[in-house]
Amino acid sequence: DDGAAKPPATGVGGSTPQPQPQPAPGRGTTTRPIQRLTALTLTPRTLRAGKPATLTLRLTAPANVKVTIARRKGRRWTTTGTTTKTASAAGILTIKLPAKALRTRGTHRLTVTAGTTTAKRTFRVK
Numbered sequence: 001d002d003g004a005a006k007p008p009a010t011g012v013g014g015s016t017p018q019p020q021p022q023p024a025p026g027r028g029t030t031t032r033p034i035q036r037l038t039a040l041t042l043t044p045r046t047l048r049a050g051k052p053a054t055l056t057l058r059l060t061a062p063a064n065v066k067v068t069i070a071r072r073k074g075r076r077w078t079t080t081g082t083t084t085k086t087a088s089a090a091g092i093l094t095i096k097l098p099a100k101a102l103r104t105r106g107t108h109r110l111t112v113t114a115g116t117t118t119a120k121r122t123f124r125v126k
Contacts, residue, residue, distance in 0.1 A: 036063045036115040047108075047125045052099040055110065059087050063115035067095055072107040080104070087114075 039058035047053050055067060066084045070077035081101025087093045102108065102125050110121045 035117055036061045037112060037117040037119055040110075040112060040119050040121055042110070042121065042123060047102060047123060049105045049125050050099050050103045053097040053102060055095045055097055055112070057087075057093045057095070057112065057114065058091070059093055059114055060090050061115065062089055063087050063117075065093060065095070066113045067097070068111040069097060069101040070109045070111070071104055072109070077109060080108070 036059050037057060038060055039056075041056040043054045043056070057065065059065075064084065064086050067082065068079055069081040070079045072078075080103075081098050083095060083098070085093065085095055105125050108123055108125055110123070112119045112121075
């Protein structure tokens with residue numbers, strides 16, 4: 001065999017045979033994005049209106065982190081604050097959430113984007 005590509009064989013009645021399934025790529029050829037965010041913790045447990053809070057993230061790789069805080073108004077979410085931070089190494093990243101973004105009682109949602117990973121957490125402010 002000289003390794004040259006051969007034209008597809010023609011089956012009975014002139015039809016072309018169906019292609020055979022290709023084997024799955026090896027471990028080193030994955031194209032899935034890196035899972036950068038593995039844990040998300042809000043403290044204190046009971047959030048109070050107008051009081052600051054702390055968000056702790058566990059990252060598996062360096063990432064640009066964007067945190068968006070939104071408050072529920074009826075069926076819609078209204079953004080009340082956004083913050084960004086760069087983690088230059090894997091590990092724990094602590095972000096202080098501004099009291100201004102949590103000044104109203106009700107249901108809020110955090111959207112955290114770290115690299116290609118996004119996590120959401122809904123919580124109440126009393």
